[in-house]
Amino acid sequence: MHLGRLFLSSIIILSGFGASAISEKTTYDMPRVTKAPKIDGHLSEGEWKQAKQVKLHLETYPAENLPAPVETTAYMMEDGEYIYFAFDAKDNEPDNIRAYFRDRDQIFQDDFVGVIFDPFNADRRAFEFFVNPLGAQGDLTRDDTRNNEDSSWNTLWESAGQMKPDGYQVEIAVPYRSIRFPSGLAKQQWGIQFLRIYPREARKILSDSPNDRDLSCSICQYHKVEGFQNLTSSDHFELTPTLTLSQEETRDPITTNDWDSENNSEVGLDARWAISEDWIANATINPDFSQVEADAAQLNVNTTFALFFQEARPFFLEGQDYFQSHNNLVHTRSIAEPDYGSKVTGKTNGTTYAFLGAHDSQTSFILPGAFGSDLAVLDDTESSVFIGRVQNEFGNKSNIGLTLTHRSADDYLNQVAAVDSTYYFNESNYVKAQWMHSTSENPESIVTEFSVDPVYSDDALTVNYRHRKRDYTIYIDYLDFGEDFRADLGFISRVNFRKLVVGGEHRWFNEDKKSPWTRWFVSGDVDRTEDQQGRKLEEEVEAYFGINGPKEFFIRTGLLTREQLYNDVYFSENSFSTWFEFRPYKDLWLGHFLRVGDQIDFNNTRLGEIKLFEPQIKWQVGQHFTIRYDGLIYDLKVDADDDPNQFAGEHYKANIANLRLTYQFDLRSKLRFTNQYSQVKYESTNETDKTLGWQLLFSYKVNPQSLFFLGYSSYGFEESPLDEITESQKTLFAKFSYVLQS
Numbered sequence: 001m002h003l004g005r006l007f008l009s010s011i012i013i014l015s016g017f018g019a020s021a022i023s024e025k026t027t028y029d030m031p032r033v034t035k036a037p038k039i040d041g042h043l044s045e046g047e048w049k050q051a052k053q054v055k056l057h058l059e060t061y062p063a064e065n066l067p068a069p070v071e072t073t074a075y076m077m078e079d080g081e082y083i084y085f086a087f088d089a090k091d092n093e094p095d096n097i098r099a100y101f102r103d104r105d106q107i108f109q110d111d112f113v114g115v116i117f118d119p120f121n122a123d124r125r126a127f128e129f130f131v132n133p134l135g136a137q138g139d140l141t142r143d144d145t146r147n148n149e150d151s152s153w154n155t156l157w158e159s160a161g162q163m164k165p166d167g168y169q170v171e172i173a174v175p176y177r178s179i180r181f182p183s184g185l186a187k188q189q190w191g192i193q194f195l196r197i198y199p200r201e202a203r204k205i206l207s208d209s210p211n212d213r214d215l216s217c218s219i220c221q222y223h224k225v226e227g228f229q230n231l232t233s234s235d236h237f238e239l240t241p242t243l244t245l246s247q248e249e250t251r252d253p254i255t256t257n258d259w260d261s262e263n264n265s266e267v268g269l270d271a272r273w274a275i276s277e278d279w280i281a282n283a284t285i286n287p288d289f290s291q292v293e294a295d296a297a298q299l300n301v302n303t304t305f306a307l308f309f310q311e312a313r314p315f316f317l318e319g320q321d322y323f324q325s326h327n328n329l330v331h332t333r334s335i336a337e338p339d340y341g342s343k344v345t346g347k348t349n350g351t352t353y354a355f356l357g358a359h360d361s362q363t364s365f366i367l368p369g370a371f372g373s374d375l376a377v378l379d380d381t382e383s384s385v386f387i388g389r390v391q392n393e394f395g396n397k398s399n400i401g402l403t404l405t406h407r408s409a410d411d412y413l414n415q416v417a418a419v420d421s422t423y424y425f426n427e428s429n430y431v432k433a434q435w436m437h438s439t440s441e442n443p444e445s446i447v448t449e450f451s452v453d454p455v456y457s458d459d460a461l462t463v464n465y466r467h468r469k470r471d472y473t474i475y476i477d478y479l480d481f482g483e484d485f486r487a488d489l490g491f492i493s494r495v496n497f498r499k500l501v502v503g504g505e506h507r508w509f510n511e512d513k514k515s516p517w518t519r520w521f522v523s524g525d526v527d528r529t530e531d532q533q534g535r536k537l538e539e540e541v542e543a544y545f546g547i548n549g550p551k552e553f554f555i556r557t558g559l560l561t562r563e564q565l566y567n568d569v570y571f572s573e574n575s576f577s578t579w580f581e582f583r584p585y586k587d588l589w590l591g592h593f594l595r596v597g598d599q600i601d602f603n604n605t606r607l608g609e610i611k612l613f614e615p616q617i618k619w620q621v622g623q624h625f626t627i628r629y630d631g632l633i634y635d636l637k638v639d640a641d642d643d644p645n646q647f648a649g650e651h652y653k654a655n656i657a658n659l660r661l662t663y664q665f666d667l668r669s670k671l672r673f674t675n676q677y678s679q680v681k682y683e684s685t686n687e688t689d690k691t692l693g694w695q696l697l698f699s700y701k702v703n704p705q706s707l708f709f710l711g712y713s714s715y716g717f718e719e720s721p722l723d724e725i726t727e728s729q730k731t732l733f734a735k736f737s738y739v740l741q742s
Helices: 003-014 444-450
Strands: 026-031 052-055 058-061 071-079 082-090 112-118 125-131 137-144 148-150 158-164 167-175 189-200 202-209 223-227 234-250 261-274 279-285 338-348 349-361 362-368 374-377 383-394 396-410 412-426 429-441 455-468 470-481 497-509 519-530 537-549 553-564 569-583 589-603 604-622 623-636 650-663 669-682 689-701 707-718 727-738
Touching: 026 052, 071 112, 071 189, 082 112, 082 189, 112 137, 112 167, 125 158, 125 167, 125 189, 125 604, 362 396, 374 444, 537 669, 589 623
Parallel strands: 026 223
Antiparallel strands: 052 071, 058 202, 071 082, 082 167, 112 125, 112 189, 125 137, 137 148, 158 167, 189 202, 189 223, 234 261, 234 727, 261 279, 279 338, 338 349, 349 383, 362 374, 383 396, 396 412, 412 429, 429 455, 455 470, 470 497, 497 519, 519 537, 537 553, 553 569, 569 589, 589 604, 604 623, 623 650, 650 669, 669 689, 689 707, 707 727
């Protein structure tokens, strides 16, 4: 049977499964006050007297809506300009509280409290504000339609926390100008949830609202809060000038010992205009997009597809969830060095809009294929970029969206148009689909280098079905990418295939609440991949077992077997993998990934045996000092074939180490040392490539826009004919930025 028809018939059968009703909600009243509290982490007598009190009386995980083990009281009120929250978190064993000085968004393994609210009361998107016991912040956005939390969102708000003999207290002030909300209403109703994360033997979640595990949504289960009378917001404008200074020295140590030195000074300007409560405009001129936070080293050995790197640049992070759809058609790291850019995002009557334009001084893109991908670079070519997306909400969490992307230069063009929809049959069953069409025009240099046509176009389609209940999940995925489909502003690294995946998971929850073993599961899937001509590319079966236990213990282990085509040869691969993590002490976390078994040697079209080990260590030394290590050890061994010229033995050996030492002086300033080392040994040629990069960085942040960086970085490598790692680049840099608000 054709893969697409098999997928459709399966959805029709499964979508008839029933769903649970959402439990009855409580509606809180939001008091309006005339006097603002002092945000210092002390719940002073009288400051919160008029506030609404809410008890976090439930443990929702790992226990299932049972009485919370500790007492937590939340407070809320607002004054027309700010929303204020406070938490009094009691603890019978305060010495076990995880309270550390952290940078923003680094608190999520600590004790912390916070609030999640949905100003549009649409059960789709929400803002999340969390604070640890010392006042360190974490802010995120939640998108329930994609089951996604985004910690890259950063806004301006105040917080403070203080340790107490019987626990800790936290205060929060969120200005209305920092969030999006409806305006012009006499009264509003928002969705709201209060949370406390209480990590001890297990990471417990405490809340004011119950969690029904039969439902696939979370925001739809929040309680409600009413008030916010006659909220309005005048235009709010932020201007952030930036100055970046650097002195860079470079050389090619293979040919010379002489250094070339270059001094640079760059002035940039970022602007943010809150046109209304739910419309934001951003612009940037000569932005500083240097990667102060260096990309972690990744293994680039015996792989045929492009590596993925996360976006970390502030201009692109603002409102980035408005551009997202079911496939990665918008990956702004593809806009390498923009000279200027502008962006508008907003929402009106259930419809979201997002538009971005930029001028990029570099042009590169992924050329995908069925068995691998290439990176195409247009030398000395500037390009114009436009991205647009509109999404309309209807029904209960359902939506339909349109995405357009355009990138062009003199003799180069790539355009993508896509339509997508998410449809919820009920709270336990939904289907997502996206149809995409691309048109590409290639310059002569790309036609010659990669043997592609000057002009081509093609389509792609993905459909994903999910049926989720408390104890099990069933999923079916269908992917169909035409041979000539290309998304140059996204990250689509494979095309010319059709793939059908059928899988699921069954979960068991321990009813014995005294047992430290809280949950276990089995999961797996089967899939088949064909090219567009119907030739089998891959058949795969995988199965896993997992369990949660004491000291935040978790293990997921399983087996995979597949038949895979490469270079017109079918290979049978079998492998074992396991992920394991636990916390032997409250300040020490250990984890590792292990995979052993068969893997194709892509360079020589033969089967090898792989050993892959990825250890991770996070060690908190006191309240200020953090050590983090991420390693990778890769070993591919091959046997001799009938061909006596083939090398037998350890064909590739790779070792990657990412070490990060951070001393957080207080909530604003820190000193960080980063060391990245990689070594790849090719036994067949007896060659070894090594790289070593390190960076020392001091940072002082008043907020995400007002900051100071001072740092020094070095990079070196070893390859033939060098016999040791030799420095090839060193940089001294400083960055200043300050946000001006009106």
